[in-house]
Amino acid sequence: MSTSAVPAGGEERELLPTNVSPVHYELLLAPDLDALTYTGDVRIRVRVNEATSTIVLHANELEIAEAAITSAASVQLQAPLQATSIALHADDETAHLVFAQPLAAGTEATLQLKFSGVLNDLMVGFYRSKYTDAKGEARHIATTQFEPTDARRAFPCWDEPTQKATFDVTLRVRKELTALSNMDVARVVDAPGAGLKDVSFNTTPLMSTYLLAFVVGELEYIEAQTSGEHNGRPVTCRVYTTPGKSEKGRFALDVAVQVLEYFADVFGIAYALPKLDQVAIGDFEAGAMENWGLVTYREVMLLVDEANTSSRARQLVAYVVSHELAHQWFGNLVTMEWWSELWLNEGFATWVGNLAVDHLFPEYHAWTQFLVDEFQRALALDALRSSHPIQVPVRRSSEISQIFDAISYSKGGSAIRMLSSYIGLDSFFKGVRAYLQKHKYANASTQDLWSALSEASGVDVTQFMAIWTRTIGYPILTVTELDGGAQIEIQQNRYLSAGDVAAAEDETLWWVPLRIEAHGAAGAQPAAVLSTRRATVPVAVADAKWYKLNHDTVGIYRVKYPPRAVANIAQAVADGELGTNDRIGVIADAAALASSGHSNTSDFLTLLRAYSGETEFIVWQEIAARTDALAAVWAGEGAAATAGLDALLRSLYSPVAARLGWDAGGPGEDGLVGRLRALAIRTAGFAGDQAVCAEARRRVQAYFAGDRSLIASDALGAAFAVAVRTGGRDEFEKVKSYYLDPANPADQQLAALASLGHTADPALRDELLAFALSDAVRNQDLHKAITSVGQHESGREPLWRWYQDNYDLLASRYRASMSYMGILVRLSAGEFTGTDKAAEIERFLAERDTKKFQRVVDQTLERVRSNTRWLEKDRADVRRWLASNGF
Known part of the structure; x- marks a missing residue:
């Protein structure tokens, strides 16, 4: 070389x-x-x-x-x-x-x-994928x-x-x-x-070679043609599957037909190839791959059972298809010049994939979902010292797989969202069209994109976006009120989840769009930007009841308000005066500041009270992520702490479960309502709501007795999880049988597999861990089998022992895709607290060759140590809050 x-x-x-x-x-x-x-x-x-x-x-x-x-x-x-x-x-x-x-x-x-x-059988290169034919025989x-x-x-x-x-x-x-x-x-x-x-x-x-593809086998297909409105001619689109499954590709085919025309319109360039094939593959490590004209997918990412697939899985199919088709232009037509520019492919496809879903399915509220699925995910990872810049130096091929992560995808997409919001969609797409036209069939860099966007918008994009793509991390903005609240001073510093930023780590001054909104104002202040260490700015409306930075949660940063402002924002939440995206941003920031030590966990718990009347699923989804994290860190704190937190969770989720009930409201029910029902059932059940637990077991028994109308598709995974958690072998075996039945929808099979890890029976847990390594679980799904085990304090040590005992087997199985080993170490060790446990994990892995997933090892250890500091800092604070609030 x-x-x-x-x-x-x-x-x-x-x-x-x-x-x-x-x-x-x-x-x-x-x-x-x-x-x-x-x-x-x-x-x-x-x-x-x-x-x-x-x-x-x-x-x-x-x-x-x-x-x-x-x-x-x-x-x-x-x-x-x-x-x-x-x-x-x-x-x-x-x-x-x-x-x-x-x-x-x-x-x-x-x-x-x-x-x-x-x-x-490594799921890389030219490889084989197994399936079972109609006669029950194994084929490839x-x-x-x-x-x-x-x-x-x-x-x-x-x-x-x-x-x-x-x-x-x-x-x-x-x-x-x-x-x-x-x-x-x-x-x-x-x-x-x-x-x-x-x-x-x-x-x-x-x-480029990485976009070449071929598939050979016994396949069937369905097809449709695009309208040709924006591509200049109709494009034949097909979905291929193994025999007997092609009709399950109908939804994905319909999405592709529409998206291919939509992207030709917004990008201003026709789709370059004469056809578009999409193929469902049984064994497939990645979610999907954008091979030019021959896109391959995991079956669960492409196939939809119209009667039984959950609304979440259906939305995911729409997004993944849109993401991969975006690559036909961004990545395939114009390719990054080296893997350090991976975000040009993945960050853009993440953003524009959501844009397409929002265009086709406004009822999914894709941009609000983006805040939970992508934006907060990016902020969580980028709050670690072991994160990396969006544009990350890559020296050799062994380093490449480690950057296919939430920074390249989610932070990259969030940076595009922030930029496009600032310069406007019209200017943004004008620049994108120029970029694609100039570099088609060639390679390009991030600077090439910034140059095109700068020319289109009249704004020097490079000046402020280079900071975001070449620097690790993001800021926390600390607000101080002046003149009785008429003005505020804002100071930016680097945010770390550990809360212990050293001076040498706090030298970056980010370009931060403030987007201040206030009660009584017509909208946010779009032009206000912080690019210095601190600045004084007016609140939009004098004597406003409340004000809030980062309207619509577009900017990549956290905000710490003074106590009076927090109380006012909480009241605005309770009064329904903040939009959905802002309610998500407020609770996410409060939880992040508590875990990093910028505030007390009791402040976050008090703020939760303002959300008692919340009705939107996606807001509850963010709340659940934060309360789950708290419960996980405090899981080893003894019976009193567990009982208090369970009582808190029941106070939040049981009323929602009772209000929505178990039965769907009919064919016209919003899919997000169905997901909220499932979230409430699952969380209330795990927190010990006896009525929910008993009803889950009753309905699961009846479901397997033949009455499949008793559990709506969106609630099936939650019902399985609660029944397995509070039941015994009978529930475990029934749910396992559901997973093993190939006639069931792929997304529900995987939900059943994940549910098995919630068992409270040590013998069943050990059986599951052995089952996870068997031929009954495809290699790409092994993590689904173990993902729930470590979520319960009693399963953490057994799961970590299983990982250690089977390390050599796992390393051999995934030797060609070692990034999967990173997923497994995060699941097997990432839920612990304790400096002694972090040291033990570090010692074990130091003796192994982890260079191809070392970044995830570092991130896992950093999370364990950060959570340990959080627990030690706020152990007494949480105990006092629970006691004083009757929990």
Whole structure:
């Protein structure tokens, strides 16, 4: 490998030598779905940039049998010249080819390689996915997952984003099978060998290797066409599934047909390919992958059972489809120039995916949901010292998978939301259109986007957005009232969840849109911005009953108000004067300031009283996340503390459960009401509401006896969880049987699997942990099986022992996707408190090779230590508050 210094950001990157670069690939692959192997032949037309007799390209876990090169521009190489040496380097995943004669600079040549590989079970590269056919027999399909660096597992190639080329793909398969690739089929001919055919596809546009894809198997499909209103012609869209499931793709197909036209309109550029296929894959580590023209998904992210899928899962399908189709422009048409710019793909797709969902389904309240699912998630992770900038230096391929996280996706999307709100959607999309038009079929950087947005808006976007993308963290704004509240002084400092910011960590001055609103004002003050350490600004209305910063919770920061202002905001919440997004922001900030030590936890608990009349599900969702976190940290504080917190939770959630009841209000009921019902049942039941617990067990028993009308689809997971938690083996086995039945909707199967971890029976818990490692649980779903175990204090030590005992097995299973090991360590160790426990976790992991998920290890340890400080700081404070309030 060569190390190339890249001016942008100044970081060095381990890249392939630039003496030769690819122009066009002719790729033939012949997968054998019985032997689970494949052979391949690739002819790569290359441009010779420097005279050389050595070619280095990527290859990983491949056998290269032959390598030869031909150059029409060189008399010596008019006949194929065989490589004198083929050396595979496993450490940097490269193949080094040496030839007896050099290639002349400024010429083109054709490199031909014959190779073979295994259709692995690692969910990366060219791999196999298992399903059961109508006869109950195990079958396989062959599929791909190349992002970020696994095209090299499928065929030898230049596997870097800037090494774009065109591709001609041919798949040699059995005649009864379906073969798919990025482009439409050019021809099908008989192939050598009994019962085989060659399916050849039209030439792709110029594209990066990580976006190439192919799928082979027994598949069925449904199709529809877009209107062609904004694409200039109708585009054929299909959803492919294994046999018997295609109709469950109808909802996703309908979304795709609409979104493809919507994005062509807002981006001002037609969809570039002649077709769009979406494929449901049984074994799939990622949620979905935006392969150009051939998008692959986990089944749960694409398939909807109209009668039984929950409204939450349905909304998720709409969002994931929109997110992946956004990539067809942002990522595929214009590609980031290196993985340090990953956020250009993922942050933008996160934001615009929500924009599309809000456009198609305003009843989902996508932007309010964004605050809980993305915005608060980003702030939680970015409050850690072990976070990273949105634009994060990436030196080598082993570091890439660690940045597919809430910073690249959620903080990136939140930064786009903040910016687009400031400059206006019209200016924002004007800049986006210019950016896409200028860089289509090429690579671009964050600076390229800022330049386009600056020109479109007349605002120097780079001046303030570079701070947000190149700096870790975000600020807390501390408010001091002046002149009796007519003016306020605002000071910004870095916010850390540990609350112990050192002076050297507090040097950044962020660009902060204040968006101050006040009682009686017509709206927020959009122009007010804090870019210095402190500033004095007027409140919008003199003598206002209340004022609030960060109207609509758009800016990426926390706010600490003086006590009088907090009381006034609480009253405004109780009186219904704050909008939904602001009510979410107020409670989220209060909880975050309590856990970090900027205020007392009792202040947060007092503020909760103002939300007693709350009716909106998404607000309750944020409240539940905060009360769950409190209960988890205080779980080991003894019976009195547990009883007091349970009583508090019952006072909050039992009235909601009683008001909504168990039965859905009919076909016209808002899906968010159904989700609130489920949240109230689950939380009240776990907090010991005996009526809720008894009714959950009764309805679950009746449900499995055949009366499936007794539990609405949105409440099924909650009912299962409460029944398992408060029941015994009978409930456990019934819910387990639901998970194992493939006829049930995928989202509900996974909800059932997650419910099993709530069991209070140690023997059943141990059975579950063993079951999680069995063939009955797909590799990508193992975390679902254990996710609930650590949520209960009694399950934490057993779960941590299970992780330690099975570490080698897990590391081997996920060796090609070690980021999954990060998920498992977070679930297995992240709920603890105690400096001794943090030290124990650190010692165990220090003796293992964790470099591919070290960032998550660091974040898990930091969370454990931060929660420990929170508990030690406010142990007595919470005890006093519970006692004085009758809990």
